[in-house]
Every structure is written in C-alpha cells, then in structure tokens.
Amino acid sequence: xxxxxxxxxxxxxxxxxxxxxxxxxxxxxxxxxxxxxxxxxxxxxxxxxxxxxxxxxxxxxxxxxxxxxxxxxxxxxxxxxxxxxxxxxxxxxxxxxxxxxxxxxxxxxxxxxxxxxxxxxxxxxxxxxxxxxxxxxxxxxxxxxxxxxxxxxxxxxxxxxxxxxxxxxxxxxxxxxxxxxxxxxxxxxxxxxxxxxxxxxxxxxxxxxxxxxxxxxxxxxxxxxxxxxxxxxxxxxxxxxxxxxxxxxxxxxxxxxxxxxxxxxxxxxxxxxxxxxxxxxxxxxxxxxxxxxxxxxxxxxxxxxxxxxxxxxxxxxxxxxxxxxxxxxxxxxxxxxxxxxxxxxxxxxxxxxxxxxxxxxxxxxxxxxxxxxxxxxxxxxxxxxxxxxxxxxxxxxxxxxxxxxxxxxxxxxxxxxxxxxxxxxxxxxxxxxxxxxxxxxxxxxxxxxxxxxxxxxxxxxx
Amino acid sequence: xxxxxxxxxxxxxxxxxxxxxxxxxxxxxxxxxxxxxxxxxxxxxxxxxxxxxxxxxxxxxxxxxxxxxxxxxxxxxxxxxxxxxxxxxxxxxxxxxxxxxxxx
Numbered sequence: 176x177x178x179x180x181x182x183x184x185x186x187x188x189x190x191x192x193x194x195x196x197x198x199x200x201x202x203x204x205x206x207x208x209x210x211x212x213x214x215x216x217x218x219x220x221x222x223x224x225x226x227x228x229x230x231x232x233x234x235x236x237x238x239x240x241x242x243x244x245x246x247x248x249x250x251x252x253x254x255x256x257x258x259x260x261x262x263x264x265x266x267x268x269x270x271x272x273x274x275x276x277x278x279x280x281x282x283x284x285x286x287x288x289x290x291x292x293x294x295x296x297x298x299x300x301x302x303x304x305x306x307x308x309x310x311x312x313x314x315x316x317x318x319x320x321x322x323x324x325x326x327x328x329x330x331x332x333x334x335x336x337x338x339x340x341x342x343x344x345x346x347x348x349x350x351x352x353x354x355x356x357x358x359x360x361x362x363x364x365x366x367x368x369x370x371x372x373x374x375x376x377x378x379x380x381x382x383x384x385x386x387x388x389x390x391x392x393x394x395x396x397x398x399x400x401x402x403x404x405x406x407x408x409x410x411x412x413x414x415x416x417x418x419x420x421x422x423x424x425x426x427x428x429x430x431x432x433x434x435x436x437x438x439x440x441x442x443x444x445x446x447x448x449x450x451x452x453x454x455x456x457x458x459x460x461x462x463x464x465x466x467x468x469x470x471x472x473x474x475x476x477x478x479x480x481x482x483x484x485x486x487x488x489x490x491x492x493x494x495x496x497x498x499x500x501x502x503x504x505x506x507x508x509x510x511x512x513x514x515x516x517x518x519x520x521x522x523x524x525x526x527x528x529x530x531x532x533x534x535x536x537x538x539x540x541x542x543x544x545x546x547x548x549x550x551x552x553x554x555x556x557x558x559x560x561x562x563x564x565x566x567x568x569x570x571x572x573x574x575x576x577x578x579x580x581x582x583x584x585x586x587x588x589x590x591x592x593x594x595x596x597x598x599x600x601x602x603x604x605x606x607x608x609x610x611x612x613x614x615x616x617x618x619x620x621x622x623x624x625x626x627x628x629x630x631x632x633x634x635x636x637x
Numbered sequence: 638x639x640x641x642x643x644x645x646x647x648x649x650x651x652x653x654x655x656x657x658x659x660x661x662x663x664x665x666x667x668x669x670x671x672x673x674x675x676x677x678x679x680x681x682x683x684x685x686x687x688x689x690x691x692x693x694x695x696x697x698x699x700x701x702x703x704x705x706x707x708x709x710x711x712x713x714x715x716x717x718x719x720x721x722x723x724x725x726x727x728x729x730x731x732x733x734x735x736x737x738x739x740x741x
Contacts, residue, residue, distance in 0.1 A: 189688075190659075193685050193688075194662055194666060196681065196685065197663075197666045197667060197670070197678075197681070197682070197685075198666050198669075200670055200674060200677065200678055200681055201666070201669045201670050201671065201674075202671060203671065203673060203674065203731070203734045203736075204736075206674060206677065206731045206734070207728060207731045207732070209681065210681065210724055210727050210728045210731065213681060213684060213685055213724060213727075214724050216685075217684070217685070217687070217688070217690075217720055217724075220688055220690070220691055221690060221691070221694070223691075224690075224691045224694045224695065225694065225698075227695070229695060229698065229699045230694065230695065230698030230699060231698060231699060231700055232698055232700045232706075233698065235697050235698070235706055235707075235709070235710040235713075236694055236697050236698055236710065236713055238710070239697065239710040239711070239713035239714040239717065240713060240714075240717045242714050242717075243713065243714045243715070243716070243717025243718040243720075243721060244717060244718075244721050246714075246718045246722075247717060247718040247719070247720070247721025247722040247725070248721060248722070248725065250718065250721075250722035250726075251721065251722040251723075251725035251726040251729065252725075252726075252729075253726075255730070258676060258680070258726070258730075261680075261722065261726065262676075262679055262680060262683065265680070265683045265687075265718070265719045265722060265723060266683070268687075268715035268716070268718055268719050269683065269686055269687060269689065269715070269716075269719055271711070271712070271715045272687070272689040272690075272692075272693055272712040272715040272716045272719075273689055275693075275696075275708040275709070275711055275712040275715075276689065276692045276693055276696055276708070276709065276712050278708055279696045279704070279705035279708040279709050279712075280696065280705075282701075282702065282704055282705050282708075283696075283701045283702070283705050286701065286702060287701075293649075388679070389679070392679055392682065392683070395683075395686055396682070396686050398689075399686050399688060399689050400656060402689055402692045403652070403656075404652055405692075406691075406692045406695065407648075407652075408691060408692065409652065409655045410688060410691065411688055411689070411691060411692060412652060412655050412656050412659060413655060413659040414685050414686055414688035415686060415688070416656055416659035416660045416662075416663055417659060417662070417663040417666075417667075417682065417685060417686075418663075418682045418683070418685060418686035419660070419663070420659075420660050420663025420664050420667055421663060421667045421678060421679070421682040422679075422682070424664065424667050424668060425675060425678070425679065428672075428675075514672075516672065521675075521676060521679065522672075522675035522676060522678075522679060523672060523673065523674060523675030523676035523677070523678070523679075524676055526672070526673045526674070526675070526676065526734075527676045527677070527730050527733070530730070530733040530734045530735070531730075531733050533733070533735065535735055535736050535737040535738075536673055536734050536735065536736060537736055537737050538737070539673060541672055
C-alpha cells in the first residue's frame with residue numbers, strides 16, 4: 176500500500192516536472208534548468224516504476240538499459256548538422272517502443288483470456304501509430320542522411336494506394352475489436368502499419384522534412400498517450416500529450432511558413448512534375464562577383480543581413496559565417512541573421528548551427544522582424560538559401576511556392592548570393608533573385624567562398 | 638490493476654480528462670517557446686515522451702512469457718536510448734546559445 180503511494184507520488188512529481196521543464200525551455204536563459212527538471216522527472220518516473228511489486232525480474236531490464244545507454248551516448252554527440260537525422264531516429268525508437276509494448280500487452284492478455292473490445296481498440300490504435308511512426312521515421316532519417324534518395328518518389332495513384340493500406344489496417348482492427356481473440360489479424364495490422372509508414376514518407380522531399388519531422392514527433396506522442404490508456408497510467412498520458420501537442424504546434428508553424436496545409440504536405444508531393452511548363456525563364460544575364468569584391472561591399476556598408484539556408488549546413492559553413500560576422504562587427508557594422516522558419520531540415524535548425532558557431536542569439540532575427548528592415552540593409556548575403564528568398568512567392572501566381580512568406584532579400588540595396596551553381600533549388604523553381612539588377616552571384620562551395628571573403632577582409636584591415 | 642477490464646466508463650472518462658487537460662497545458666506552454674529553441678524543444682520533448690520507459694519496464698519485468706519479456710526489453714532499450722541521447726543533446730545544444738557579451 177505504501178509502496179503504491181510512493182509510485183503514485185513519484186508519477187505526480189514527474190508529470191509536474193515535465194510541465195516545468197517545457198515552461199523553462201521558453202527562454203534561452205532558463206532553458207538548461209528545463210533539461211534538469213526533465214531529467215529529475217524521468218528519474219522519479221523510473222524509480223516509481225522499478226519499485227512496483229509487479230516487477231519480478233530486473234535482469235532483462237538492466238541489460239536493455241545498459242545497451243540503451245551505450246547507444247544513446249554516441250547518438251547525443253552527432254555533429255549538429257546531423258541533428259535532424261538523430262531526431263528522426265529517436266522518433267523511430269519512440270514509435271517502436273509503443274508498438275512493442277502494445278504487441279506484448281496483446282499477447283499477455285490473449286494468454287490470460289482477458290481481452291475485450293475496448294482493450295483491443297486501444298491496442299490497435301497504439302500499434303498502428305507506433306509502427307507507422309517507426310518505419311516512417313526511419314525513412315525520414317534515411318532521406319536526411321541521404322542513404323535514400325531525397326527527391327520525392329511518386330507514382331500514379333499513390334494516395335489511393337496509401338489510403339487503401341490504412342483502410343485495410345483499420346478494417347482489420349475493427350475485425351479484431353469485434354472478435355478480440357482472432358489473433359491472426361494482429362500480425363496483419365502490424366505489417367500494414369509498417370508498410371504504411373514507409374509509403375507515407377516516400378513521396379516527401381527534403382524541404383518538407385521540417386513539417387514531417389514535427390508530425391512524426393506528434394505521432395510518437397500520441398502513441399505514448401495510447402500506451403497510457405492501455406496501462407492505466409496517467410503519467411504516460413500527460414507526457415505523451417505534451418509531446419503530441421509540441422509536435423502538432425511545430426508542424427502548424429512549419430506549414431504556415433510554407434503557406435501550405437497538412438494534407439498538401441502529406442499528399443501533395445512538392446516539386447512534382449508538371450509545374451515548370453509556364454515560366455521558362457528568359458535567359459537573363461547573371462552578374463557574378465569575386466570574393467574580394469564582396470569583401471569590399473560588405474565592409475563598406477553599415478548594416479548587413481545574412482540569410483542562411485540548408486546549403487550552409489551541407490557545406491558546414493557556419494564557422495566561416497562566424498568569421499565574417501566577427502570581421503564586420505569589429506568594424507562597427509551591424510550584422511543580422513535573417514532566419515526563415517523552414518530554413519534547414521527541422522524547426523529551428525539554423526539557430527542551433529549558428530549558436531554552435533558562437534554567434535550570439537540576439538543577432539538572430541525572425542523573418543517577420545527582419546523584413547521591414549530589409550530596405551535599410553546595405554548588403555544582404557544569402558548563404559545556401561534558395562526557395563525562402565525567392566521573390567516568385569510574392570509575384571508569380573503560377574509558381575508552386577506562390578503565397579509562401581519569404582525573407583525579402585531582394586529589397587536590400589545589394590544582394591550577394593553564394594551558390595554552387597545556377598541549378599534550381601529543391602522545389603525546382605527558377606529564382607528571379609539571382610538575375611535581379613541588384614544581385615551579385617558568387618559561384619562555388621559556400622565554405623570556400625566564405626573563407627576567401629573572410630581572408631580578403633582580414634587583409635584589408637591591415 | 639485490471640485496466641478497462643469491464644469497461645469502467647467513469648475511469649475511462651477520468652483518463653480522457655487527464656488527456657484533455659494535459660493537451661491544453663501542452664499547447665499553452667509550447668506556444669511560448671521561442672522559435673530560437675525549436676530544435677532543442679523537439680529533442681527535449683523526445684526525451685520526455687520516452688516516458689514509454691514506464692510501460693516498457695513493466696512489460697519486461699513482470700515476465701509473463703518469454704516473447705512479451707523480449708519485446709518489453711527491446712522497448713526498454715529504445716526508451717533508454719531516447720532518454721539518454723535526448724537529454725544529453727538538448728543540454729549540449731542549449732549550452733551553445735549565448736547572448737552578446739556586454740561591451741566592456
């Protein structure tokens with residue numbers, strides 16, 4: 176009895192600490208306290224569980240926990256450019272855990288003969304969510320790591336096939352609810368959920384990853400909620416709901432930042448074939464510049480905006496960006512980083528990379544705050560960003576990104592864009608910014624180009 | 638505890654209540670997270686949702702049969718991995734966020 180109360184108390188404490196954890200994460204100065212609260216909460220929850228009398232054997236738990244620690248530590252030390260992949264993998268693990276617990280619970284209750292319709296309904300929900308999150312997140316991680324082609328893979332009738340797959344899985348679940356001991360249906364549901372997860376991610380391309388990762392985050396949370404119902408555990412419901420809400424909010428923010436809907440992201444494969452026909456851009460001349468010229472322009476302005484994009488992450492160029500930032504601020508030039516919400520491959524990706532390069536976070540400015548300032552910028556330096564600065568989003572109604580809020584780089588007095596080549600960006604759309612009268616292009620690897628600019632600046636300061 | 642044994646409606650609704658309230662709390666708290674910290678937010682909520690460890694430990698530890706014990710143990714492994722890597726990487730990222738040093 177006392178033991179049971181201790182368990183309940185520690186769960187209560189854990190739930191409260193998790194809420195505080197997220198609350199403290201609101202601001203950078205209290206955020207690390209949030210992590211501490213989360214850790215203490217998790218320890219309380221584990222402690223409360225370990226002491227329950229139902230646990231008769233610690234052997235397996237200990238082995239699994241040690242293995243988890245051994246895998247978890249290296250996973251936490253990946254380079255920050257690989258954080259999206261790591262996040263996807265952890266969603267996969269979350270989904271897997273939920274799926275496995277649901278499966279085990281079915282087996283146990285089947286043995287005991289205590290299955291009923293409600294239990295089976297909850298189990299079905301949990302395993303469908305869990306297993307589809309598992310394979311879906313693995314696919315997302317594969318695409319982010321580029322072991323799987325990042326371009327959307329589409330085929331005719333794709334959505335129909337997906338709906339049929341999910342439909343059969345749900346039908347099988349309903350069948351199982353009607354007849355809980357028809358265990359043959361159980362593996363069918365599992366396999367369908369696993370396949371559905373793969374199929375769901377196949378048509379999704381790199382630029383949509385921020386939304387999809389956020390959605391998978393939400394699914395992993397919901398799977399934990401279902402597990403809470405299954406195991407009669409309010410702590411699981413609370414923590415799962417927090418995670419689900421977080422993923423959902425992030426997904427909504429990402430969708431808004433692309434002016435697209437959930438359904439459009441999930442079922443409308445971006446960059447799909449026939450959009451290009453209309454605007455075959457008249458071959459306007461591109462003005463290109465050398466690194467030393469750019470250094471000159473930058474150092475002669477008084478306000479500079481830098482727009483980082485996924486290209487900066489790919490080239491690992493954030494530390495070179497920092498050098499340029501240093502050179503400019505030493506000369507008393509104001510430098511702002513214009514951050515688009517979907518720049519990169521996950522929500523907030525650019526902020527973390529720039530923070531890693533020790534750029535103070537008060538220089539990072541959100542899109543809505545920087546746009547009104549853009550006309551005052553003497554130079555806007557675009558590093559590996561493309562679609563998020565494409566003025567076609569404002570003006571070309573036939574463009575697939577029409578209506579998407581962008582960073583209005585083109586309004587700056589001078590735009591310098593660093594780009595590997597004139598290839599179109601992810602969305603496969605021409606970018607009029609590159610041919611605008613006030614734009615200079617510097618072709619080459621972002622890291623190398625920035626390096627040259629920085630050294631030209633160093634020389635000019637002597 | 639025989640969860641939902643005889644479809645105890647009161648109990649089910651109590652659980653739904655918890656779900657509803659925590660969802661609202663989640664929305665409120667998370668809406669206020671600075672966009673700056675969205676990546677750490679995701680890794681932190683990742684670690685928190687590894688609360689699935691609780692269910693995994695019960696399944697692995699109650700040893701009803703070999704298959705469920707194995708499944709539970711794999712779930713413990715997956716959850717511990719998320720807990721360890723989630724909290725560690727969140728802290729690692731947060732350590733990097735610094736304000737401008739006040740000009741001396």
